[in-house]
Amino acid sequence: MIVQRLVLALLTPLVVYAQEADTSQRLAESYRRLFFPELKLLAQSYGDSVVLRWAPSNAPAWRAYNRIGYHVERALLDTTSPTPLRYERLTQEPLKPWTLEEWKRRSRPEQQFAAIAAQCLYGRVSIPQPNTAESFLDAATELENRFGFALFAADCDAHAATGLGLRFIDRAVRIGQTWIYRVFPARQDSVFVLDTAVLVVDVEPYRPWPPVLSLEAEEADREITLRWKNFHAGGYTAFNVYRTGPDGHRRKLNSTPIVPATPRGWTQRIEPWFRDTTAEWNVRYTYEVRGISPFAEEGEPATIVAMLRDRTPPPPPVVGKPYIYNMTMVRLEWSINAPPDLSGFIVMKSDKPDRDWRALTDNVLPAAQRSFLDTLADPDLAYYAVIALDTAGNRSDYLPIYVDIHDTIPPAPPTNVRGTIDTNGVVRLVWNLGTERDLLGYRVLWANDTTHEFTQRTNLVWMDTVFTDTVALNTLTEFVYYRVVAVDTRYFHSDPSPIVAIKRPDVVPPVAPLFTDVYVTEDRVQLRWQPSTSNDVARQVLYRRVEGDTAWRQIAELAPEQEMYVDTAVVQRMRYSYTLEAIDRSGLRSERALPVQARPFDPGVREPATNLRATYDTAAQAIVVEWALPRPPAEQFWFVVYRAVDDGELTQYRAVPPGERRFVDRELVGRGRYRYAVRVMTALGSSPLSPVAVVVVR
Structure with missing residues (x-):
């Protein structure tokens, strides 16, 4: 009864969600996952043994099958033997969790995961009164927690996994063997249907799990934070962190395994991390991270060296009023409450107060310096800042100041000016954006002749390229x-850009070509024509259309002066139409040439039969004639057998269906010399006679 109530509690939010989402598919999938759970199976080979680990995929099924238990069977996989697989049972009785008394008898007090597993099994699930939906949900949540902690204990402790009835060791194995293991319930539960789990295992020497990936250390003033990835197949269940100091002493830093937990509802996976707050200053430590596999074993270590770092920056310098000399030099002076670890200063400038800063010196200024002279003052780079650095490389904040330097230099002429004109007379002109920081925009000038005066096409400054x-x-x-x-913010104008010439488009299409001759053979069509008389033709395009089609298909692009083309991609007795157009350098197309037609003819000659041979069958008193036809005609065909006796002429004797390659002549006229030949016949033609086969009947 309690299981049915828990099932109802688990289904309640699923039904509500399905109603809100208005989708029966999600409800059906939730139903399947709950009442038809999966049995997950893992294996680890140790050379002399194989360890199996398994668990159902949801908490209610786990609780139900703890009372039923599991059986383990195996079969030797031998690909060289035709004998069917024969499974042998490895468990005399179903594997079930230990009783509470067995846990007490088999476990030691320090085995914390054994205590966790026993509590998950035998702790009571209490449902307060009255039996409301909220109380059922609380009980379901408690069952989910027990299930999760039980599987966690099984992953971290082989003793706990065995006591939970979720582990089995097969010691009757040899290296080089391949076994198929299957784990299944001793019987099916009345509510939850659990299928068999099957796994193929190659027995091989033990290989530890690989180290974790991307181990990184974040070094701060008072702590060192380790972060890593958990990308291995199946993933590690938990992790241990070890630290080794200069004295070589190695100690474990975590009292319980580290478990990366992703909060419910989060779409982004939380990667594992560990923070060491016990590190000492000026001590280099070697950190070691090992994952714990589902077989309660540590994998290969990932190591990194780290130490505490000074992350406290010095205070920002206070910059006084700047001094400007001849509009070409700027002098800065500053003061600072200097910390003991001050190492120097960096002077920077930019055209913006918050980014794109550039240092004015290659080296850091001395810690005792309190002024700097910029001899290359630039009106476009009017923001200055001074930052302080300490011996650990920490940088202070900065307070930018603005220095007003008058500009007397015009911008550079625009570069890479280019343009196009379309057939409507619309000109599109583009150029590269200038690099000046005080650039305001541009003015566009035009003329119909380079010797004429250029006039302005923009009344205002054009703020685009x-x-x-x-x-x-x-x-x-x-x-x-x-x-x-180009025009800057002080309305200084650059010199004009180089002249760009843009050709007006050609709006007159070329004259159409004219076909002059068509020559047809059995396998090709030769076309001749008079090309377009226009002098700006860039290419010719030849089109073809099959009889019955309405669309033309391009088959060739030709040079403007070409006058002949041979089409070999043709089929006999198929009627083709051809047309041609000329295209000039502006892309204008002529009218298409008046179409011409051609039909490659069929000469009627078919491939002859080959490998003709004739033999006398003494038992049947008949002659057997056999032949081959490597390439039969595409149309309907048949064979005609020719026969001659002694010195007579070969004459038509019998017709043979197309599916036959053999003829038995039972109508012999007695002894003599018989000659045979075969001809392939169709309604449209025939083949030459095959070579003659001769047989003498005595």
Whole structure:
């Protein structure tokens, strides 16, 4: 009754969730996971033995099958033997958890995981009165916790795993063998259906689990934090951390295994970590992290060396009023409450108060220095800052100051100016953005001739590197010319950019080509034509269409002067249409040439039969004629057998169906010299006669 109530409690939130999400599929999947749980099985080979570990996938099934128990069977896998697999049972009685008395008798007081396992098994699940939904949910949560702690104890302690009935050792194995193990309930529960777990194990020498990945150490003033990844197959259950000092003494830092726990509802996995707060100053430690596998064994160690570090920065320097000399030099002075570990200063400048800082010296300024002269003052880099450094490399905060330096230098001319014109006369002009920090924008100039005066196309400063213009196309002027001028925030203008010439588009398509001749054979079509007479043709495109199709398909792209093309990708008796168009350098296409048609003919000759031979069957008193036809015709065909006796002429004798490659001649005229040949026949043609086969009947 208590299990049924717990099942109801577990299903209640699932039903509510399904109703809210309006999806029956999730409810069905939750039902399957609850009432049809999986039995998970792992194995570890030790050379002289194999250890099996298993567990059901949910808490109610675990509780139910603790009363039923499990059986273990094995079968030797021999790929060289045809004998079917024969399973032998390794458990005389079902493996069940120990009774409370057995736990007390077999366990020592210091075995903490044995106590945890026994408590998970025999601690009472209490449901307070009245029996409300909340009380059932509390009981279900308690059962989930017991299940989780029991499996954790089994992973961390082989003794606990054995006592929980979730571990078995097979000692009757040899290296090189391959065994199939299966674990299954002694019988099925009335509520939860648990299937058999099967695993193939190669018996091999013991190999410890590999070390954890990406071990890192964060060194701080008072603590060292270790972080690592848990990416191995199946993952480690928990971890131990060891520390070795200069004296060589190695000690374990954690009193209980470290377990990376991800809070419910989190989508991002929490990676394991450990914080050592007992490290001493100026001492280098070697840290060792070992994972605990589900077989209660430590894997290979991952090691790292770390020590406490000074992470406290010095106070920020206080910069006084700057001094400006000739608008080309800036002098900074500062003061600081210097700490004992002060190592020096760095002077920086930028065009922004909060980022993109650049140091003004290659080396750190001495700790005693309190001023600096910048001899390359730049109006574009008007923000200055001074930071202090200590002997541990810590940097102070900084308080930026602004120095107003007047600018008298115009910007550089724009570079990489380029443009295009479309068939509507729309010009798109682009150029590279200038590097000046006080750049305001640009002015665009144009002309129809390089000897003319360029006039402005932008009334205001253009604040972009892309400009759109429109020009007339119905003109004899082939090109339009542009220049661009840069403008800074003080309205200093750069020199104009180099002139860029943009060709106006060609709006007249080329003249269409004209077919002059079509020559057809059995396997090709030869086309000849008069190319387009336009002088700006860039290429020709040939199209083909099969009879019955409506769409043209491009089959070749040809040079502008080409006058002939041979199409060999043709099929006999198929009618083809061809057309051609010319494309000029502007991409304009001519009208397509008047189509011509061609139909490769079928000469009617088919592949002959080969390997003809004739033999006399004395028992049947008949002649057997056999032949081969490596490449049968595509259309319907049949064979005609020719026969001649002695010196007579070969004449048609019998017809043979297409599926036959053999003919038995039972109508012999007596002794003599018989000659045979075979011809392949179709409704559209025939093959030559095959070579003659001769047989003498005595």
